[in-house]
Amino acid sequence: MTPSDVKATLSFSDGSPSMDLPLYKGNIGPDVIDIRKLYGQTGKFTYDPGFLSTASCNSTITYIDGDKGELLYRGYPIEQLAKNCDFLETCHLLLYGDLPDAAQRVDFTARVSNHTMVHEQMQFFLRGFRRDAHPMAIMTGLVGALSAFYHDSTDINNPEHREIAAIRLIAKMPTLVAMAYKYTCGQPYMYPKNKLSYSANFMQMMFANPCEEYVQNDVLVRAMDRIFILHADHEQNASTSTVRLCGSSGTNPFAAIAAGVACLWGPAHGGANEACLNMLGDIQKMGGVEKIGEFIKQVKDKNSNVKLMGFGHRVYKNYDPRATLMRETCHEVLGALGLHDDPLFKLAMALEKIALEDDYFVSRKLYPNVDFYSGIVQRAIGIPVPLFTAVFALARTVGWIAQLNEMIGDPEYKIGRPRQLYVGAAQRNVLPIAQR
Numbered sequence: 411m412t413p414s415d416v417k418a419t420l421s422f423s424d425g426s427p428s429m430d431l432p433l434y435k436g437n438i439g440p441d442v443i444d445i446r447k448l449y450g451q452t453g454k455f456t457y458d459p460g461f462l463s464t465a466s467c468n469s470t471i472t473y474i475d476g477d478k479g480e481l482l483y484r485g486y487p488i489e490q491l492a493k494n495c496d497f498l499e500t501c502h503l504l505l506y507g508d509l510p511d512a513a514q515r516v517d518f519t520a521r522v523s524n525h526t527m528v529h530e531q532m533q534f535f536l537r538g539f540r541r542d543a544h545p546m547a548i549m550t551g552l553v554g555a556l557s558a559f560y561h562d563s564t565d566i567n568n569p570e571h572r573e574i575a576a577i578r579l580i581a582k583m584p585t586l587v588a589m590a591y592k593y594t595c596g597q598p599y600m601y602p603k604n605k606l607s608y609s610a611n612f613m614q615m616m617f618a619n620p621c622e623e624y625v626q627n628d629v630l631v632r633a634m635d636r637i638f639i640l641h642a643d644h645e646q647n648a649s650t651s652t653v654r655l656c657g658s659s660g661t662n663p664f665a666a667i668a669a670g671v672a673c674l675w676g677p678a679h680g681g682a683n684e685a686c687l688n689m690l691g692d693i694q695k696m697g698g699v700e701k702i703g704e705f706i707k708q709v710k711d712k713n714s715n716v717k718l719m720g721f722g723h724r725v726y727k728n729y730d731p732r733a734t735l736m737r738e739t740c741h742e743v744l745g746a747l748g749l750h751d752d753p754l755f756k757l758a759m760a761l762e763k764i765a766l767e768d769d770y771f772v773s774r775k776l777y778p779n780v781d782f783y784s785g786i787v788q789r790a791i792g793i794p795v796p797l798f799t800a801v802f803a804l805a806r807t808v809g810w811i812a813q814l815n816e817m818i819g820d821p822e823y824k825i826g827r828p829r830q831l832y833v834g835a836a837q838r839n840v841l842p843i844a845q846r
């Protein structure tokens with residue numbers, strides 16, 4: 411963080427004393443105005459609900475340029491990572507700051523493979539849920555429950571403990587997501603097979619069963635791996651900010667990640683891929699492509715509360731580079747499965763075309779985001795719609811834990827404690843009930 415030689419001067423029209431605020435420059439991206447001394451010197455807070463203009467931290471992990479549609483993990487463009495690396499290499503990059511060399515890749519893969527099983531007791535947490543429980547309700551419970559198995563052995567101020575917690579979470583999320591799926595469909599759990607790659611292991615835990623040999627489809631395994639890479643981290647989004655704030659109290663890393671899972675579930679965030687597929691299904695029921703105009707009319711009607719799910723983004727005011735890559739994967743997967751005539755995919759392509767030509771969306775800079783196509787790919791792979799966000803949580807776990815460890819590893823970090831603008835009742839006295 412480099413101090414800028416430019417200062418910001420804050421002055422007040424009522425003649426209150428002005429104050430100089432230092433600016434800091436990042437390596438790329440917007441400068442920041444350091445307001446840490448503002449309240450102490452002026453007795454005033456800044457006000458920024460939704461944090462549209464607020465940097466909550468400094469970070470070296472992920473950079474997004476919303477205007478250029480750029481996404482870098484530790485400086486590497488997402489397009490290059492998606493084409494040249496696999497998810498575990500990307501995990502190594504996000505956790506340690508660089509892509510592994512051949513020896514590091516073997517070592518990291520072995521370390522993750524050694525932690526893919528969960529404690530046998532975990533099965534009993536699942537039994538408490540109804541079979542039709544939403545997978546994200548199950549995942550919020552299971553990830554939080556991991557705290558119970560490691561709480562006594564996790565001192566978050568110990569870098570080695572932080573590292574093993576990261577490895578455990580990355581390794582166990584596929585096992586837990588697959589268990590959540592098997593539980594809801596009444597099939598036996600499949601144990602991890604550590605000789606398989608990370609994504610192939612997830613696919614066999616999801617789709618294999620004890621009665622027959624499971625044959626991997628390499629195109630689908632590669633597509634799953636790419637979905638994980640594209641969802642791995644994304645700067646200070648809502649769930650990552652939740653993990654940071656939760657972790658800033660010094661809580662167990664498993665509990666902090668469980669908070670991230672809960673936040674990601676929301677349809678405005680990670681739940682958008684499920685909501686997008688449901689939206690496409692609704693348009694299909696309305697009559698398909700011919701009814702897109704009618705649906706778009708609903709979206710434009712503010713009273714309808716209908717949004718075009720999978721469109722829009724707080725940061726990307728141009729295209730989401732992940733959506734472009736996900737659309738490519740869509741073509742590959744549907745082509746490999748002979749599903750190019752998949753009606754939902756054709757509906758999605760038609761909807762995207764119409765929306766991109768409609769001034770309502772263009773003027774609001776609403777473009778397809780990563781969730782618009784990820785649902786169609788996951789559905790083609792065979793992932794049930796309610797499980798889409800759990801798959802997103804699986805992939806985002808490495809980003810959450812990398813960001814959490816970066817924060818905890820910063821000796822300057824403090825517990826996060828925002829203030830407010832109070833607009834409630836001034837002090838008043840309690841009256842006896844007979845006088846209320």
Ligand code: SDX
Pocket residue numbers: 641643644646647648677678679680682709716717718719720721722723724725774776779780781
């Ligand atoms: C993810 O932050 C991240 O990085 C998140 C994420 C990650 O990797 O972590 O990228 C993952 O969450 C992607 C986003 C997935 N969500 C959706 O697809 C849900 C639909 N999108 C919207 O809910 C919305 O676009 C948000 C929440 C994503 C962003 O909302 P903002 O930035 O707060 O923008 P806004 O709500 O203030 O909208 C600005 C205008 C408004 O209209 P006006 O009041 O100006 O007339 O655009 C409209 C909104 O009504 N608008 C939409 C819309 N999104 C915004 N109108 C219709 N459909 C939409 N999808």
